[in-house]
Amino acid sequence: MINPVNLVEIWRGSLLESVHQGHAVVCHASGDILHAWGDPDALVYPRSSAKMIQALPLIESGAADRFGLSAAQLALACASHNGAAIHTDRVQSWLTDLELDDSALRCGAQAPLEKSVRHGMIKTDDSPCQYHNNCSGKHAGFLTLSKHLGAGPEYVESDHPVQQAIFDAFNEVTGFESPTFGIDGCSAPNPATTIHAMARAMAFFASANPDGDLRNRAAARLRNAMMAYPELVAGEGRPCTRLMRACNGKVAIKFGAEAYFIAIIPDQKLGVALKISDGSTRAANCAIAAILVKLGLLDSEHPEAQAYINEPIINWRGIHTGWMRPAPTLQ
Amino acid sequence: MINPVNLVEIWRGSLLESVHQGHAVVCHASGDILHAWGDPDALVYPRSSAKMIQALPLIESGAADRFGLSAAQLALACASHNGAAIHTDRVQSWLTDLELDDSALRCGAQAPLEKSVRHGMIKTDDSPCQYHNNCSGKHAGFLTLSKHLGAGPEYVESDHPVQQAIFDAFNEVTGFESPTFGIDGCSAPNPATTIHAMARAMAFFASANPDGDLRNRAAARLRNAMMAYPELVAGEGRPCTRLMRACNGKVAIKFGAEAYFIAIIPDQKLGVALKISDGSTRAANCAIAAILVKLGLLDSEHPEAQAYINEPIINWRGIHTGWMRPAPTLQ
Numbered sequence: 001m002i003n004p005v006n007l008v009e010i011w012r013g014s015l016l017e018s019v020h021q022g023h024a025v026v027c028h029a030s031g032d033i034l035h036a037w038g039d040p041d042a043l044v045y046p047r048s049s050a051k052m053i054q055a056l057p058l059i060e061s062g063a064a065d066r067f068g069l070s071a072a073q074l075a076l077a078c079a080s081h082n083g084a085a086i087h088t089d090r091v092q093s094w095l096t097d098l099e100l101d102d103s104a105l106r107c108g109a110q111a112p113l114e115k116s117v118r119h120g121m122i123k124t125d126d127s128p129c130q131y132h133n134n135c136s137g138k139h140a141g142f143l144t145l146s147k148h149l150g151a152g153p154e155y156v157e158s159d160h161p162v163q164q165a166i167f168d169a170f171n172e173v174t175g176f177e178s179p180t181f182g183i184d185g186c187s188a189p190n191p192a193t194t195i196h197a198m199a200r201a202m203a204f205f206a207s208a209n210p211d212g213d214l215r216n217r218a219a220a221r222l223r224n225a226m227m228a229y230p231e232l233v234a235g236e237g238r239p240c241t242r243l244m245r246a247c248n249g250k251v252a253i254k255f256g257a258e259a260y261f262i263a264i265i266p267d268q269k270l271g272v273a274l275k276i277s278d279g280s281t282r283a284a285n286c287a288i289a290a291i292l293v294k295l296g297l298l299d300s301e302h303p304e305a306q307a308y309i310n311e312p313i314i315n316w317r318g319i320h321t322g323w324m325r326p327a328p329t330l331q
Numbered sequence: 332m333i334n335p336v337n338l339v340e341i342w343r344g345s346l347l348e349s350v351h352q353g354h355a356v357v358c359h360a361s362g363d364i365l366h367a368w369g370d371p372d373a374l375v376y377p378r379s380s381a382k383m384i385q386a387l388p389l390i391e392s393g394a395a396d397r398f399g400l401s402a403a404q405l406a407l408a409c410a411s412h413n414g415a416a417i418h419t420d421r422v423q424s425w426l427t428d429l430e431l432d433d434s435a436l437r438c439g440a441q442a443p444l445e446k447s448v449r450h451g452m453i454k455t456d457d458s459p460c461q462y463h464n465n466c467s468g469k470h471a472g473f474l475t476l477s478k479h480l481g482a483g484p485e486y487v488e489s490d491h492p493v494q495q496a497i498f499d500a501f502n503e504v505t506g507f508e509s510p511t512f513g514i515d516g517c518s519a520p521n522p523a524t525t526i527h528a529m530a531r532a533m534a535f536f537a538s539a540n541p542d543g544d545l546r547n548r549a550a551a552r553l554r555n556a557m558m559a560y561p562e563l564v565a566g567e568g569r570p571c572t573r574l575m576r577a578c579n580g581k582v583a584i585k586f587g588a589e590a591y592f593i594a595i596i597p598d599q600k601l602g603v604a605l606k607i608s609d610g611s612t613r614a615a616n617c618a619i620a621a622i623l624v625k626l627g628l629l630d631s632e633h634p635e636a637q638a639y640i641n642e643p644i645i646n647w648r649g650i651h652t653g654w655m656r657p658a659p660t661l662q
Contacts, residue, residue: 010589010610012376012513012514012589013511013512013513013514014511015374015375015376015511015513015523017375017376017513017589017610018589018590018608018609018610019608019609020609021352021609043346044346044348045343045346045348106648107647107648108646108647108648108649109647110647119453122450122453122454123453123454133647180344180345180346181344182343182344182346182348182652182653183343183344183646183650183652184646184652185646185647185652186646186647186648187646187647187648187650192346258341258343258348258349259349277349277350278349278350278351278352278609278611278614279341279348279349279611280609280610280611283609315439315514315515315516315517315518316438316439316440316441316464316516316517316518317437317438317439317517317518318439319514319518321513321514321515321516322513
């Protein structure tokens with residue numbers, strides 16, 4: 001086991017105040033590593049960074065085509081969205097298309113991240129629904145597959161045909177037999193895998209041929225849907241959306257809880273996976289932006305790059321008190 | 332330099348998902364170390380954990396007595412409060428007593444942590460004032476000292492007599508010449524010191540004699556004010572308040588931003604200082620609770636101890652998915 005390495009630094013005045021460590025791998029679909037930090041074999045849950053893998057059976061089974069899913073819906077199936085109207089309207093009409101409603105979801109209710117929607121609910125004393133949950137697009141995809149398979153309503157149970165299909169796809173694209181799974185924030189099983197295996201899976205998505213076999217076509221379709229709809233994959237103001245736009249639609253990027261991040265880079269046929277060991281979102285945002293800069297996908301002077309790799313820390317009176325920056329190893 | 336050590340673990344299912352490292356020292360006023368984790372000489376900003384030191388000149392100068400400050404006001408001077416009415420009403424009337432108003436503060440406006448107050452503001456489209464800032468009690472103390480000294484209004488400037496008096500007190504009680512300071516979230520200078528020096532200062536507060544010299548009397552008065560008003564030092568639901576109550580008023584506990592924590596333990600004449608290297612609040616809460624248990628100040632089975640040292644991670648559907656626990660080194 002290799003220790004995690006310093007990836008992100010928080011400076012205040014002339015002093016390093018806090019530091020974030022982690023593991024990261026950039027590799028080819030062959031598994032050949034281009035860059036690595038920390039331990040490529042660190043075993044972690046990719047959490048929501050695995051949503052495009054969890055959506056593979058939705059396409060491969062024929063369910064997506066049978067129910068006429070659009071690229072926007074496929075992007076939502078891979079999303080951790082803000083719960084803005086552009087997300088929830090689509091999820092609600094998707095459920096209607098399936099002749100289902102909010103009660104069919106098993107993700108739980110979550111207050112939307114989108115401030116205007118959240119504040120609107122506070123003003124009217126409304127409670128969030130399950131479709132507001134950031135994972136509701138993924139769950140609409142699960143329900144679509146479940147309906148296609150004629151399976152039961154408890155689609156997040158690990159022995160349900162939907163999850164069984166996902167476990168198989170997960171082990172196959174990572175090339176690694178997952179030894180265990182955890183239950184995610186949205187109640188779906190989330191298989192553990194190594195950083196290296198996850199980066200390799202993302203490189204497969206990057207190199208997937210839209211005219212290839214079933215799996216290649218499914219992976220290319222999901223990757224392209226994510227790149228085409230950055231605002232559906234996360235939302236306004238969110239790092240995934242901002243960084244995908246800043247990379248001019250040439251990269252698919254996906255955050256996962258507890259500070260996971262992946263990137264799918266078709267032009268270079270590369271995959272990226274990273275985990276900040278302490279689970280800090282701020283550090284994951286900075287580290288993925290630094291890797292995108294390092295790979296030449298994002299100009300370091302681009303305002304969206306600067307926002308994450310040179311982020312000023314501003315206090316309550318607007319005074320600039322420090323910086324968040326990538327550690328020297330990531331620069 | 333000694334590396335930080337694992338202090339807190341986040342488990343999901345059977346896998347360690349995230350881990351928090353840090354430094355901590357438990358010592359006597361002599362500086363003799365009872366327990367240490369990581370590097371006692373790590374140099375960090377204690378942030379709001381230093382508020383009782385920043386309040387020493389308020390008492391020692393005679394300002395507190397001249398303006399008739401109560402123990403509740405002294406507790407507020409040491410507080411990072413929730414912005415609940417019990418805090419803001421007191422700060423507002425304190426400012427009135429000084430013939431000042433919100434505009435005299437230099438802490439900046441901050442939305443209150445107290446949910447009911449924050450949601451009330453959202454409902455009425457109100458903006459927070461400076462007195463809502465979690466540091467407004469400390470700043471009311473600064474203004475009191477500034478008025479007593481007849482000094483100018485820019486009391487957070489590092490060359491202002493208020494801050495100069497604080498720098499002197501800080502170096503004296505820590506027994507360590509601070510090499511630098513940072514600007515805090517509330518705009519006040521915050522001197523850097525070592526974990527060991529900070530723990531030693533807290534042990535001085537723990538052993539301060541209420542009938543001793545000027546500094547001893549001031550330190551004892553502040554420590555006792557904090558212990559007497561746990562709800563003013565933080566607020567309902569906050570770890571400082573909950574843990575002080577769970578320790579039956581026998582310990583003063585204070586969080587600082589970027590995951591600092593101190594404890595002042597009069598019965599054992601001990602001081603505690605800890606820093607989670609990555610700045611994570613959740614880990615700092617868990618680590619300080621674990622140290623209080625280790626020192627016999629809190630029964631490990633007490634519900635408030637369990638809430639922090641055996642905290643269940645519950646997902647959006649109420650399913651128990653994991654645990655936050657102290658690392659074996661802290662158990």
